[in-house]
Amino acid sequence: MTLPFSDIAPLDKSVPGVQPIEALILPRLPVLYAKRAARLRMLAEHNGAYLEFLASLVEAQKFWLEQHPITPEQAMPVTALMGAGALAPVKPTQQLLATTPYWHAAFKHFVHTLAPLVSEHVASKLEAAVHDTPEQLAAKAAALFNQDYAAVDAGVAVLLWAALSVYWAQAVALVGVQKHTAQAHNEASCPCCGAPPVGGLVLTGDREGLRYLQCSLCETRWHAVRATCVVCHATQHIDYWTFEKTDAPIQIETCGDCHSYLKIFRQDRDPQQDALADDLVSQTLDEALEAQGFARAGINPFSFPS
Ligand SMILES: [Zn+2]
Ligand SMILES: [Zn+2]
Known part of the structure; x- marks a missing residue:
């Protein structure tokens, strides 16, 4: 059965026999973003303005993905962390986070797109973060990776993670881990990037x-x-x-x-x-x-x- 609107690709029926359970499934990212944004807009009808804002953020992720698809060179720092092919992720260093301008640019784009949609108070914090140096952005991202959420303003954190996510998701996809058929990974951290x-x-x-x-x-x-x-x-x-x-x-x-x-x-x-x-x-x-x-x-x- 093929679902009309799913970011998970159907199994390849041309392969004979029973297919092994895949250890990992990578999403079709443009579909995932489109579906998530539509879902947020639908739920926002009864659940308020924040979900509308998030729908716009996810649409901005989709736009960024389409306009600025990652190159293998840009992905290299993240794919290097994955080693030979997932299942042994290493957390990025602050140095790596400071020297990967791809996600810095995505973050700045998200701020420019979304600041007009939020209160002046939140917008001023977002706009201040746009002027952060790469080292300052990296310090905030490192705090999120270390689950030190109190160290980063809540509004800035959501946009920073959205930028990191559009970067990591593409980099992991470039490694092609969907071919992996290792056994189930009953762990509360991602086998590709280590995040919860x-x-x-x-x-x-x-x-x-x-x-x-x-x-x-x-x-x-x-x-x-x-x-x-x-x-x-x-x-x-x-x-x-x-x-x-x-x-x-x-x-x-x-x-x-x-x-x-x-x-x-x-x-x-x-x-x-x-x-x-x-x-x-x-x-x-x-x-x-x-x-x-x-x-x-x-x-x-x-x-x-x-
Ligand atoms: Zn338990
Ligand atoms: Zn992950």
Whole structure:
């Protein structure tokens, strides 16, 4: 079955026999951005101006991708971090972040495009960051990589990560890791870039029922066996939580052993879901689980923890 609007390419049916489960799935980035922006606009009708703003940001990412596709030379610093072919990512140094002008330029473009859409107060912080030196931008990016979110203004952080993301996603795609057929990676960090996941996806279509985690930085999805904790790998005390009916499209998987939780987006129940967008409109679920002492495995780069 081919879905009408999915950034995940259907399986190649010309290959005979049962195909192995892919360890990694790379998105079709222009489709991913188009779908995410459309989803944000739809959800914004009932959820306010911030989602409209994010839709414009994702459209700016798509525009940047189309106008300034990365060259192999520009990608080299990131692809070098991946070594021979993913699964052993190394965090970028501040030096690397200072000497990769591709994402600096993307960030500045995002500020120019989006500053007119926000309050004067937020716009002034964004515009101040445009005048940062490469070293200052790198210091802020390094703080985000180190999950020191308090060190960066919240509005600047969202645009910085969007710029880093459009850079990393293209660089990872250039390495061609979609050919990788290693085993499942039941870990709470991306095998291509080391960033935390946004959450889990249960896929539909050709890959009905398989669970992948979605990277918050490079947009890669990595296969993780269901009903197994991605933080401590336990299987004994996994529970599922929803607010509404039991077949709700968003559920939370908790681990009673390490008290972590993962938000899961059931694309088999609603294929139009986008993890980043739908997470923002289901945060009462997070609050309920956090009140019970569970800690989220993963982040949403549209809403960094404060
Ligand atoms: Zn990644
Ligand atoms: Zn656990």
